[in-house]
Amino acid sequence: MKIFNIKDLSGKELGKITYLSEEKKFKIDFFSNDEAEKMTLLLEEYLSQGIKLIGDIYLDEPIKPDNPLFLSSAEEQLSRMGYIATYKKFDN
Amino acid sequence: MEREIYRSSDVENFPKKNESDLELGHRPGEEIGREIILEKKVKVIKDFFTSSFEEKFPFVEILNIEKGEEISKEDIEDFRNDEKERYEWFNERDYSEIKESFSQENIILLQEIIYFYTGMMGEITEGREVSKTIQRFIEEKKKLPKKFIELSNIPWKISSLISYYLTCSRVFCDDVNKEKLLKYFGEELREIKEENFLEEKETEQEFLIGGFEKLGSLTNIGIEFAKNALQFIPEEIIGKNIKSIKYEDIKKPLDKMYGINGDSAASYNPLNREVALYKVDTSNKGFFKSFYRLISHESAHSLDPRLIPQEKLSILEEIEMIIDWDKVKEEEESTSVYVRIIKNTDKGKEKNLKSIEDFAETVSSFLITPTLLKSKSPKRFEFCEKWFVRQFPEENFTKTGIDENGESLYYTRTIKPIKRHLKLMEKIEGIKS
Numbered sequence: 001m002k003i004f005n006i007k008d009l010s011g012k013e014l015g016k017i018t019y020l021s022e023e024k025k026f027k028i029d030f031f032s033n034d035e036a037e038k039m040t041l042l043l044e045e046y047l048s049q050g051i052k053l054i055g056d057i058y059l060d061e062p063i064k065p066d067n068p069l070f071l072s073s074a075e076e077q078l079s080r081m082g083y084i085a086t087y088k089k090f091d092n
Numbered sequence: 093m094e095r096e097i098y099r100s101s102d103v104e105n106f107p108k109k110n111e112s113d114l115e116l117g118h119r120p121g122e123e124i125g126r127e128i129i130l131e132k133k134v135k136v137i138k139d140f141f142t143s144s145f146e147e148k149f150p151f152v153e154i155l156n157i158e159k160g161e162e163i164s165k166e167d168i169e170d171f172r173n174d175e176k177e178r179y180e181w182f183n184e185r186d187y188s189e190i191k192e193s194f195s196q197e198n199i200i201l202l203q204e205i206i207y208f209y210t211g212m213m214g215e216i217t218e219g220r221e222v223s224k225t226i227q228r229f230i231e232e233k234k235k236l237p238k239k240f241i242e243l244s245n246i247p248w249k250i251s252s253l254i255s256y257y258l259t260c261s262r263v264f265c266d267d268v269n270k271e272k273l274l275k276y277f278g279e280e281l282r283e284i285k286e287e288n289f290l291e292e293k294e295t296e297q298e299f300l301i302g303g304f305e306k307l308g309s310l311t312n313i314g315i316e317f318a319k320n321a322l323q324f325i326p327e328e329i330i331g332k333n334i335k336s337i338k339y340e341d342i343k344k345p346l347d348k349m350y351g352i353n354g355d356s357a358a359s360y361n362p363l364n365r366e367v368a369l370y371k372v373d374t375s376n377k378g379f380f381k382s383f384y385r386l387i388s389h390e391s392a393h394s395l396d397p398r399l400i401p402q403e404k405l406s407i408l409e410e411i412e413m414i415i416d417w418d419k420v421k422e423e424e425e426s427t428s429v430y431v432r433i434i435k436n437t438d439k440g441k442e443k444n445l446k447s448i449e450d451f452a453e454t455v456s457s458f459l460i461t462p463t464l465l466k467s468k469s470p471k472r473f474e475f476c477e478k479w480f481v482r483q484f485p486e487e488n489f490t491k492t493g494i495d496e497n498g499e500s501l502y503y504t505r506t507i508k509p510i511k512r513h514l515k516l517m518e519k520i521e522g523i524k525s
Contacts, residue, residue, distance in 0.1 A: 011463070053357055055430025055449060056389045057346050060353040063429070073429045079461045080385035086467060 002071060004085040006030070006039070006078070017043070017085070019074075024065040042081065046074050053077070300336035325391045325459065333394035335365040337387065344370045350445060351435030358386040360393040367391070385456060392455035393448075426469035428453040 002019045015030030017039070026043040030036035050062025051073040063073045078085045325334070344356040358369045367390040424432065431450045436442035457465040458476035466473040 054433075055428060055453060056356065056358045056386055057350075057352060057354045057430065058357050060355075069429050069432070072425055076428060079457065079464055082460075084461055084464045086464070 002087070004075070004087060007084040007086070008082060019071060046077065051077055302336070303339035325388060329391050329394060333365060334367055334391060337367045339369045341371050349436055349441060352433060358390050360390040365394065385460060388456040388459045389452050392452035395455060
């Protein structure tokens with residue numbers, strides 16, 4: 001399990017995301033429903049389609065949840081979307 | 093003041109002994125014979141790009157023999173192989189556009205750039221302490237006219253290539269000529285500063301954005317997107333290092349040297365200072381919003397020409413940033429995934445690519461999410477702080493926000509220049525937000 005505190009670029013705290021590594025699922029706990037919905041869509045896309053854009057390239061084979069780089073890639077993607085994901089706790 | 097003048101444009105003559113009247117090039121402000129010299133310079137540089145390795149480096153063998161040193165054939169062969177490898181590394185780059193772009197004006201400016209870099213590399217060749225030498229030249233560079241700095245950003249590939257070429261010839265120069273050359277470069281630099289002859293009045297130039305109408309029906313990316321993206325980019329970069337951003341509805345395969353199967357999402361062209369974004373997968377809606385991060389990544393690449401490879405590596409060493417790329421494995425989370433997966437069978441190339449892309453990712457992160465960068469990689473954050481202050485002394489970086497240790501967290505940038513650019517963008521054609 002890995003927990004991230006999520007803030008926007010201005011530093012406003014939006015909530016937290018928990019990644020359940022065994023189930024390969026994200027659990028979203030946000031203060032705002034709108035923000036939670038946006039984040040849900042985003043993370044569902046990562047889980048289903050994988051992460052295709054890294055750096056300034058599109059990968060032919062997206063990074064999917066079974067790839068050890070998935071979580072790091074998801075973190076980076078969130079920062080690309082204007083979120084600040086700060087690692088909070090690792091417990092597995 | 094009396095001084096001797098040499099000529100480096102005649103490479104075949106340059107290293108020979110007893111030719112103290114060789115002329116390196118025109119003196120600033122000297123008009124007599126300027127056109128003839130200029131033509132020679134154009135020819136030498138054009139020849140350089142069209143000649144073979146053997147034609148470029150004939151002196152490797154000849155000079156040593158002339159100097160009367162006993163050098164074995166094996167030594168010469170080893171040297172030639174080493175140099176050939178380095179040459180091929182340079183040669184893999186696409187210089188076709190460069191070859192055709194030599195105007196006379198560019199040649200004059202290029203010459204000054206070559207002098208500058210060659211002087212630096214010459215000191216290194218002399219065995220001086222590399223980091224101190226580079227640091228001194230960075231300081232020197234800051235004192236040079238703005239126009240010089242700006243122009244030195246454009247043809248960095250040319251300048252680094254040619255300076256390498258000239259340095260090769262200098263390595264085999266006798267001591268007298270070496271001394272003269274160093275003296276020359278020193279005087280040349282002083283004259284550039286004293287006469288300020290390259291200084292030009294700054295003029296406002298249009299910032300161009302194009303092609304985004306093709307995405308209009310599929311996404312909300314358009315002029316608003318570009319405006320938002322530009323807010324993160326320092327004023328010094330916009331309009332100088334980047335003059336346009338365009339979307340091209342094509343796929344652009346990634347260079348094989350990255351060892352990654354995929355297409356380029358964006359690129360920076362230092363020749364026309366243009367950032368290009370390439371065809372998007374419209375089924376993947378998530379990353380549309382992240383497009384602005386691509387702009388910042390490419391902006392960082394636009395800064396790359398400010399550092400020649402040797403300079404960059406030295407700086408990285410200086411700040412103890414990650415330079416042992418073998419340690420950048422999957423579990424090394426402070427390095428971006430992109431940098432981690434770059435692979436090349438040639439470890440030198442891999443290191444160089446990782447260095448370039450890590451720089452872009454680091455600067456991009458610093459511009460958009462400095463707090464995150466600070467928490468993930470304090471060394472990179474520190475590097476950016478120092479680097480940006482050094483590169484953009486006039487940029488208004490203001491720290492706002494305080495963390496639990498009383499340290500500043502966020503950086504805001506002056507709003508005024510952004511507004512100026514937004515005003516300029518109103519002139520842009522074909523943009524419908």
